[in-house]
Amino acid sequence: MAVQASQAASTPQHVPSARTLVKASVVALAVAGLLLVTIVFPAEYGIDPLGTGEALGLSALSGVGAVAESIPPPQGTKLAPVPEGPYALYPAEYKYDAREFTLGPYEYVEFKYHLEQGATMLFSWAADGDVMHDFHGDPDGAPSSAAQSYDTRVRRRADGTFSAPFSGIHGWYWENPGGETITVRMTTAGFYASAHEFRFDGTRYPRTVRALDTIPVTDEEKETP
């Protein structure tokens, strides 16, 4: 053991030359710079000079120019209308959604439905106080900057119909502008395939939209011969 230690001590150590050290440092700096520009900048700050962020899907992580709400279009048959003169046919039945919720002071929530271009939806909502409201849509696969507002104003209620100007998620942003809790009740029916809820605390939930056979038919409504 003592002999080995003595041999190790006497073996000359290979010390890299200053030239090698400089070369290694330059290479390390170049690699670090490349990673910074191609991965870190696009992912963290949305700065993408070489287009690598877009190609690798890293730009969405930055939130700058991110794909709207990061909600992929639903799979399966597209609920797109086929115009037949004054009416249109769809490949499946329409869906229904109803909800009552409260907005605490300064809270906001968004409800969005995925509709194909030209698909229609009926809606009614009412609040027991003034809410800041933005009825808007985000095209599929587009950056959040491509969102379009259809109606932005303080309202207490709205009842209407909607025909989607493009395929994407469409719906409402409601914000409580004051210190009192507000209750909002909304109902929609339309040819949407999915729904999502986005809350002020950053959470988001997929919502189950109801098929027509979940709406009960009362005894009075049942026709008896």
Added chain:
Amino acid sequence: MMRRTTTLALAMMLVIGATQLSAHDNFRIIGTLMKHESSKIDVKKREGNTVTIMLDKQTQITRDKKKVAASELRAGQSLVVDAYGDTEDDSLAIEIRIVPPIQAGRN
């Protein structure tokens, strides 16, 4: 041997680095200002937990829709903070609104 070690180290750096990247989100934090330092604030949410939010030169501070200086922030004020980051506790304040006192808990 040296080349293999270097390659391995580089691969590990990439894996570790990649796990640090995560999607950014918008958060609204509503609560009471507990502490204000030059580059961060502690806000106690109505749910009871306290979150620390970073500030920078772009952070706008408003009261009644008018810009005010950061020195206007005082412990005990009710705040509505719109922030951006990975989590509420790892976020940067975009706008801080000083609002009239909000009752604790939901009304």
